[in-house]
Amino acid sequence: MNTVKVDFEDGIAWVSMNRPEKKNAISVEMAHQMVKLMDQLETDERCHVLVLTGAGESFSAGMDLKDYFRATDKASAVERARVYRLNGAWQWRGLLHYPKPTIAMVNGWCFGGALTPLVACDLAIAADEATFGLSEINWGIIPAGVVCKAISTVMSARDAMYCVMTGETFDGRRAAEMRLVNESVPRAKLRARTQELAKTLMSKNPTVLRAAKTAFRYSARMSWEEAADYLFAKSDQSIFQDPERGREEGMRQFLDEKSYKPGLGTYKRKKG
Ligand code: ACO
Numbered sequence: 001m002n003t004v005k006v007d008f009e010d011g012i013a014w015v016s017m018n019r020p021e022k023k024n025a026i027s028v029e030m031a032h033q034m035v036k037l038m039d040q041l042e043t044d045e046r047c048h049v050l051v052l053t054g055a056g057e058s059f060s061a062g063m064d065l066k067d068y069f070r071a072t073d074k075a076s077a078v079e080r081a082r083v084y085r086l087n088g089a090w091q092w093r094g095l096l097h098y099p100k101p102t103i104a105m106v107n108g109w110c111f112g113g114a115l116t117p118l119v120a121c122d123l124a125i126a127a128d129e130a131t132f133g134l135s136e137i138n139w140g141i142i143p144a145g146v147v148c149k150a151i152s153t154v155m156s157a158r159d160a161m162y163c164v165m166t167g168e169t170f171d172g173r174r175a176a177e178m179r180l181v182n183e184s185v186p187r188a189k190l191r192a193r194t195q196e197l198a199k200t201l202m203s204k205n206p207t208v209l210r211a212a213k214t215a216f217r218y219s220a221r222m223s224w225e226e227a228a229d230y231l232f233a234k235s236d237q238s239i240f241q242d243p244e245r246g247r248e249e250g251m252r253q254f255l256d257e258k259s260y261k262p263g264l265g266t267y268k269r270k271k272g
Pocket of ligand 1: 023
């Protein structure tokens with residue numbers, strides 16, 4: 001794999017879009033390789049948290065205009081649909097439902113189609129110095145793929161419309177203000193802060209974390225009545241599937257052992 005790369009470190013899989021000379025623009029080959037890599041990492045014990053970032057000075061300059069637009073313009077409708085489906089398989093379907101926690105670490109340029117995987121990650125941290133933009137309007141298209149849909153799930157309509165209609169750039173701090181990312185830190189601290197957040201996630205019970213992600217995503221689209229019933233069942237499923245029996249252990253350590261306060265931290269896990 002040459003257009004994506006992964007480095008493992010203390011439970012974190014640092015996954016980079018890796019075409020730095022092209023500002024990590026997303027090519028069809030990159031989409032193929034990312035789908036394959038994410039599939040492998042699902043069962044790789046070295047990956048407890050997946051961090052998505054970009055090699056060099058860019059997160060990603062969005063879809064590769066040459067490869068994803070000019071080249072596929074000439075393809076048949078079926079082939080065109082195939083390459084877009086391939087991209088969706090990692091950029092949103094794959095990331096939205098990934099069984100392990102995901103963090104987008106936005107280190108630099110982040111345009112157009114790159115906002116989809118950014119939003120689809122569970123959490124996102126940007127460098128203050130990163131440059132974002134919904135640049136589609138600047139070259140005569142709408143933010144398609146699923147970019148409009150993605151940003152509508154995290155940004156206010158006013159902010160999203162402003163970015164969609166002006167194509168103006170904004171930095172990491174502004175991205176945090178608009179809730180496109182959770183927070184923004186100076187670039188020099190970006191990796192350390194991301195590592196710290198990943199460690200917090202790794203201290204939690206992974207079975208419950210997986211259920212909590214799914215519970216949030218699905219219940220957000222349900223009525224209150226449906227959500228109440230679904231979440232009741234989801235909670236039971238999570239307890240049933242949990243090899244750590246975390247719920248019982250958590251209660252035991254708080255109520256009987258009095259060794260921790262759930263309001264202030266996580267129960268002591270045997271491993272993890
Ligand atoms: N698609 C294809 N090639 C790209 C893309 C892209 N999205 N972004 C950068 N490249 C290529 C450039 O064509 C250039 O190739 P070359 O070396 O063969 O000439 C190389 O990457 C380096 O890019 P430069 O433009 O020279 O780098 P610079 O630092 O001057 O500018 C910037 C960086 C601002 C990111 C600029 O490359 C740019 O505007 N890229 C396009 C951003 C964009 O609008 N993306 C599409 C969003 S819409 C969508 O994703 C659906």
